Amino acid sequence: MLSQSSEHIVKNIPFSKLSASGEELMYIEKAILSGYIIGDGHYTKLCQEWLKEHLGAAKVLLTHSCTAALEMAFILADIQPGDEVIMPSYTFVSTANAVVLRGGVPVFVDVRPDTLNLDEAKIKAAVTTRTKAIAPVHYAGLACEMTAILDLAEQYGLKVVEDAAQGICSKYAGQPIGSFGSLAAFSFHGTKNIVSGEGGAIAINDLSLIERAEIIWEKGTNRSQFFRGDVDKYTWVDIGSSYLPSDILAAFLWSQLQDADSITQRRIAIWNRYHQAFEPLEKKQKVRRPIIPQKCQHNAHIYYLLVDSLETRTKILSNLKHHGVQATFHYVPLHSAPAGRKYGRQSGELMVTEKICDRIVRLPLFANMTSEEADFIISLVHESLL
Numbered sequence: 001m002l003s004q005s006s007e008h009i010v011k012n013i014p015f016s017k018l019s020a021s022g023e024e025l026m027y028i029e030k031a032i033l034s035g036y037i038i039g040d041g042h043y044t045k046l047c048q049e050w051l052k053e054h055l056g057a058a059k060v061l062l063t064h065s066c067t068a069a070l071e072m073a074f075i076l077a078d079i080q081p082g083d084e085v086i087m088p089s090y091t092f093v094s095t096a097n098a099v100v101l102r103g104g105v106p107v108f109v110d111v112r113p114d115t116l117n118l119d120e121a122k123i124k125a126a127v128t129t130r131t132k133a134i135a136p137v138h139y140a141g142l143a144c145e146m147t148a149i150l151d152l153a154e155q156y157g158l159k160v161v162e163d164a165a166q167g168i169c170s171k172y173a174g175q176p177i178g179s180f181g182s183l184a185a186f187s188f189h190g191t192k193n194i195v196s197g198e199g200g201a202i203a204i205n206d207l208s209l210i211e212r213a214e215i216i217w218e219k220g221t222n223r224s225q226f227f228r229g230d231v232d233k234y235t236w237v238d239i240g241s242s243y244l245p246s247d248i249l250a251a252f253l254w255s256q257l258q259d260a261d262s263i264t265q266r267r268i269a270i271w272n273r274y275h276q277a278f279e280p281l282e283k284k285q286k287v288r289r290p291i292i293p294q295k296c297q298h299n300a301h302i303y304y305l306l307v308d309s310l311e312t313r314t315k316i317l318s319n320l321k322h323h324g325v326q327a328t329f330h331y332v333p334l335h336s337a338p339a340g341r342k343y344g345r346q347s348g349e350l351m352v353t354e355k356i357c358d359r360i361v362r363l364p365l366f367a368n369m370t371s372e373e374a375d376f377i378i379s380l381v382h383e384s385l386l
């Protein structure tokens, strides 16, 4: 066995854990006492204002998930049957599903070996006459090369929809993730940095899309305009769905947003602790640690290690599990998944994606993690690689 030499200590350390601010119940109680818990209420407006301010967006609408925000985004990007959207294969299914639901085709491109983000140098070769948009995914809260991506989008007349699910409080060249594309989708799912269990938001940076965004958000009606007094009755004017979260969830999210800086700083402290501790393993070429480009200020959403093989990864994961630590791998590349093969298309060879997907280990990371917990995990990883 792996851990013959070490005493068998078991600590239950989950992969992620809620780091409550402590004010969640107070805000939820206030929402309930106000007698108004449906969507678009007081706390929804506060959260939207906070996000709008933080991102410098023209408009932000809360949604019940990032998946919903992505669905709205590809309606707004006007994806028609057969239209293509360029995205990494190494992402969550929602990026691709939102395109497929419009009858569009996700076109899978390889990622960069350093950041595991969409490789901007491979976008050009994926462009066809049917290409409508690029969907960069900011993996681990680390920004894609947005300058190059925006240049290409302009050159080919494409919309940019940022999958910023993991990107809250991250920056690229000093500017927040989610403020670059026409549209950006955020997640407040329980596994993300800022959470409401389930939850998300769409940021609209293109002024011309605001009115339609409100309509799609309100089930295809012009209800928002009606409440502002812009029209004297509201009616069905476009396609849409129910994308609003209850104000109870927004109340929860509001308390998390108040704590966003502290949550991010505490995550960064754990991330840095891991990063320092694994430097000797990298020097011995046992692992490759995350690489942070100079322009990127990240939010410590994920700490991962790349190891030499699937075998080594399995060894590390099972040793951690044996000691009660829940570490994990990540995406099955979408181009190789059954639905990806059916609905998508791959552009060129996805060599980096195929090389990294079996070798990535993600370690537990949450704002309330103690340094003792981090050190325990660090020693187990070292022990697994002896």
Ligand SMILES: *Cc1c(COP(=O)(O)O)cnc(C)c1O
Binding pocket: 064, 065, 066, 067, 068, 091, 092, 094, 095, 137, 163, 165, 166, 186, 187, 188, 189, 198, 199, 200
């Ligand atoms: C988490 C995640 C999503 C989906 O977010 P939900 O809020 O759970 O719908 C989409 N894309 C990426 C890259 C994610 O990490």
